[in-house]
Structures are given as structure tokens and as C-alpha cells.
Amino acid sequence: MKKFQKIRGAHEINPGESETWSYLTKKITEIFESFSYKEIRLPIIESTSLFQRSVGEGTDIVNKEMFTFESKSGKSLTLRPEGTAGCLRASIEMGLTDRGPMRLFYQGPMYRYERPQKGRNREFYQLSAEAYGFDGVNIESEMIQMSHKIFSLLNLEDHYLEINSLGSKKSQQNFSKALKEYLRPLEDQLDPDSKVRLDSNTLRILDSKNPETQKILKNGPKIFEFLDQRSTENFDLLKSSLDEMKIPYKINHNLVRGLDYYNDAVYEWKSDALGSQNTFCAGGRYDSLSKNLGGRDISAVGLSIGLDRLIISLTNQSVFKTKKKLIVIILEDNLFYAGSKIAETIRNNIDEIVVRFDGVRSNLKSQLKKAVKDNYDFAIIIGNEEINKGIFSFKNLKKDDNQLSLTESEILKSISKNIENE
Ligand code: ATP
Numbered sequence: 560m561k562k563f564q565k566i567r568g569a570h571e572i573n574p575g576e577s578e579t580w581s582y583l584t585k586k587i588t589e590i591f592e593s594f595s596y597k598e599i600r601l602p603i604i605e606s607t608s609l610f611q612r613s614v615g616e617g618t619d620i621v622n623k624e625m626f627t628f629e630s631k632s633g634k635s636l637t638l639r640p641e642g643t644a645g646c647l648r649a650s651i652e653m654g655l656t657d658r659g660p661m662r663l664f665y666q667g668p669m670y671r672y673e674r675p676q677k678g679r680n681r682e683f684y685q686l687s688a689e690a691y692g693f694d695g696v697n698i699e700s701e702m703i704q705m706s707h708k709i710f711s712l713l714n715l716e717d718h719y720l721e722i723n724s725l726g727s728k729k730s731q732q733n734f735s736k737a738l739k740e741y742l743r744p745l746e747d748q749l750d751p752d753s754k755v756r757l758d759s760n761t762l763r764i765l766d767s768k769n770p771e772t773q774k775i776l777k778n779g780p781k782i783f784e785f786l787d788q789r790s791t792e793n794f795d796l797l798k799s800s801l802d803e804m805k806i807p808y809k810i811n812h813n814l815v816r817g818l819d820y821y822n823d824a825v826y827e828w829k830s831d832a833l834g835s836q837n838t839f840c841a842g843g844r845y846d847s848l849s850k851n852l853g854g855r856d857i858s859a860v861g862l863s864i865g866l867d868r869l870i871i872s873l874t875n876q877s878v879f880k881t882k883k884k885l886i887v888i889i890l891e892d893n894l895f896y897a898g899s900k901i902a903e904t905i906r907n908n909i910d911e912i913v914v915r916f917d918g919v920r921s922n923l924k925s926q927l928k929k930a931v932k933d934n935y936d937f938a939i940i941i942g943n944e945e946i947n948k949g950i951f952s953f954k955n956l957k958k959d960d961n962q963l964s965l966t967e968s969e970i971l972k973s974i975s976k977n978i979e980n981e
């Protein structure tokens with residue numbers, strides 16, 4: 560019979576990997592919470608028009624990457640390609656943005672119809688923070704400080720921060736016009752994507768990976784030459800604040816984002832270990848989006864961590880201490896309750912342990928052999944004779960020790976001591 564396969568660009572997170580995913584999510588969430596961000600859980604399906612309006616008609620996401628379908632009632636729906644638009648949509652709809660400054664975070668899968676490759680999937684995961692109603696650059700500093708804290712805690716190697724200012728929407732338009740004028744006579748030398756973007760989304764050409772296009776851009780107008788005084792001052796303030804916090808950064812004047820809603824500060828965390836998909840966290844300010852979505856005129860700043868890429872950059876590192884593993888083995892079927900009881904006592908008394916009890920009698924030698932192979936640390940073996948005396952056989956599988964005959968409380972002590980000494 561035909562076997563089913565996963566959809567291209569989707570992937571499962573298997574046992575063995577999922578522990579790292581849970582650990583990361585937990586750590587990042589704890590840091591967000593410690594900065595007073597609160598979790599919001601958001602739908603995965605939204606109206607297609609939400610993304611057309613926010614991410615923008617001329618962008619890759621809206622033009623060619625969305626999973627869009629028609630509902631039974633004929634509405635156009637889309638699996639969210641990103642979370643910023645949905646989070647603001649929900650906040651406006653529920654009146655959260657009327658309650659003064661607000662810090663939120665959320666996580667979950669996003670969907671983009673892209674060519675799958677290392678670090679690029681069609682279903683991928685983000686963990687993101689958004690802050691509404693903060694005008695000054697302190698909030699950008701906070702976002703960067705938070706992400707810096709997360710990546711330092713994870714001991715990420717070879718990672719760095721790039722920042723840029725896109726200026727106000729007005730200066731972006733002026734720059735865009737100047738760039739278009741400069742590139743028009745050179746149109747034939749541009750890569751095909753950039754040629755199309757000349758008329759649809761000129762700013763995005765800066766992001767081209769094509770070396771010829773990049774060479775041409777070198778002599779063209781620069782975005783920072785178009786910043787107004789306010790944007791320049793804000794960018795300077797942000798830089799001083801990062802200096803003050805001793806957070807290293809590089810200024811990349813060609814850094815633009817693939818979404819239309821950004822203004823002023825944008826930032827990306829990159830890792831050379833990732834190859835060409837090197838950005839694993841990105842964000843910036845998007846002050847016009849709320850009004851654009853029919854909400855009040857409030858400022859907004861966000862950041863989004865791409866978990867798939869963060870995991871890849873951690874592949875060769877063990878980021879957390881794995882829990883100890885213990886197996887309870889019974890030598891007779893009638894010992895089920897004794898086995899179940901000691902297993903539960905150990906779970907209740909020791910935090911950092913996984914206890915397995917299968918509940919059926921089995922061949923002791925092969926069970927122990929398998930436990931060693933599966934990287935178990937301890938085994939408790941229960942036989943009829945000993946149980947009558949209140950005693951269990953205890954074996955440290957990581958050492959060549961003999962089996963010890965111990966009481967329940969002696970076993971607990973021995974395991975705790977072993978965990979403490981690590
Ligand atoms: P890229 O230029 O790499 O396509 P992007 O600008 O489209 O990235 P954003 O929309 O800013 O990405 O998303 C934030 C983060 O989400 C990215 O930095 C990346 O880590 C992650 N991300 C985006 N698209 C994908 C994808 N298709 N697969 C895996 N992760 C992704």
C-alpha cells in the first residue's frame with residue numbers, strides 16, 4: 560500500500576530533538592516574561608487581506624509565498640506567513656492598544672511557500688515579542704538587550720548583531736525614488752528579481768544576494784543620506800544605548816526587511832555557522848501599521864526569533880543538562896504494584912529524573928543490556944524474596960559497581976547524591 564509522506568517543506572520535531580526545542584522555548588519565554596512581556600495566543604488562519612495590507616503587495620511574501628485558500632463561504636483565507644500583523648489585528652480588535660503601552664509575546668508555526676533548503680522551510684517556527692505605544696528608542700534597546708541576553712545564555716558561537724535605520728516613511732519614499740532613478744539606466748545589468756523590484760519594491764533590491772547587483776548598488780545613493788534629523792538623532796541614541804550596555808553591533812546600511820511596514824530602526828542577528836540563511840532573529844520599528852490596520856496611531860516595535868535556524872546554529876552544542884534516567888524492573892508479574900509504587904516515589908521525590916516502568920516481568924539480563932544501550936543511569940530490580948524484607952536491588956548502570964541491596968530511602972539518597980555530584 561502507498562505510504563504517506565510529509566508535505567514538502569514541513570517537518571516533524573522528533574523525540575531526541577524536541578527536548579532541545581522545549582528547552583529553548585522555555586528559556587526564551589522566561590526571559591521575555593522577566594522583562595514583563597505577556598503571552599498572547601493567536602490564530603493561524605487570518606484574512607488574506609490582512610497580510611496584503613500589512614506585509615505589503617509588492618513583497619515576496621504576499622506576491623508568491625502565501626498559503627492562501629478559499630473558505631466554504633468564499634472568503635480568502637491565508638495561513639499566517641508571520642505574526643506581527645495578526646498580533647496587532649488582535650490587539651486592536653480586543654482594545655488592548657487602548658490601554659496604554661503594552662508588551663506581548665507569542666510563538667508558533669508560520670507558513671511560507673518557499674524553496675525548502677537548510678534553514679528555510681515552508682512550515683517554520685517563530686517566537687516573537689511586540690511592544691505597542693512606546694515612542695523613544697528605549698524600547699528598541701530593550702528588545703535588543705533581551706535578544707542579546709537570550710543568545711548569550713545559549714552560548715551561541717559566531718553570532719553578531721547588525722543594525723540600520725530606514726528612516727521615516729517619507730525619507731524611504733525619497734530614497735526609493737533616488738534609487739530607482741540611479742538604477743533605471745543600469746536595469747539590464749540587474750538580476751531578474753531586482754529588475755522586477757525596480758517598479759514594485761525598489762527598497763528590497765538592497766537585499767539582493769546577487770554579486771553584480773551588489774556591485775552596482777555600491778556606487779548608488781545610500782539610505783542614511785536620506786534620513787531626516789529626527790531619525791538620525793534616534794539612531795544615534797540607539798547606538799549610544801547599545802554602547803552603554805556593551806552590546807556589540809555592526810552598522811549595515813544595506814539592511815532592509817522583506818516586509819513593508821518597517822520604519823527607522825531595524826536589526827538582525829546573524830550567525831556565520833548558518834550558511835546563506837544566516838539571519839536567525841530579526842525585527843524593528845513599525846509605527847504606521849496600527850493606523851494602516853484601522854487602529855489608533857500608536858508606535859510599535861518587534862522582534863522575531865526563527866527557531867528552526869536557532870536550533871541549527873546550536874546543533875553541535877549541548878545546551879542543557881539532560882535528566883537522569885532510571886528503569887524499574889520486576890522479576891515476577893505479581894510485583895507490579897511494588898514496582899509502580901517505588902517508581903512513583905522516586906518521581907515524587909527527585910525532580911531531575913525520568914523513571915520508566917513497563918509493568919511486566921521480562922528477562923533481566925536482556926533488560927539491563929538494553930537499558931545500558933539506551934543510556935539509562937540506574938536500575939532498580941525487584942524480586943519476591945527481597946521485597947518481603949523491604950529491600951530492592953539498585954544498580955548504577957554508568958559504573959561497573961555490583962548490585963546493592965538498599966531500602967527505599969537509601970536509594971533516594973544515593974540518586975540525589977549522584978545528581979548533586981555532577
Ligand atoms: P529571509 O531573508 O531569510 O527570507 P525574512 O526577512 O523573510 O528572512 P522575517 O520575515 O523577518 O524573515 O522572519 C523572521 C525570522 O524568521 C527570520 O530571521 C528567520 O530566522 C525566520 N524565517 C523566515 N522565513 C523562514 C523560513 N522559510 N524557514 C525558516 N525560518 C524562517
Ligand code: MG
Binds near residue numbers: 817
Ligand atoms: Mg524571506
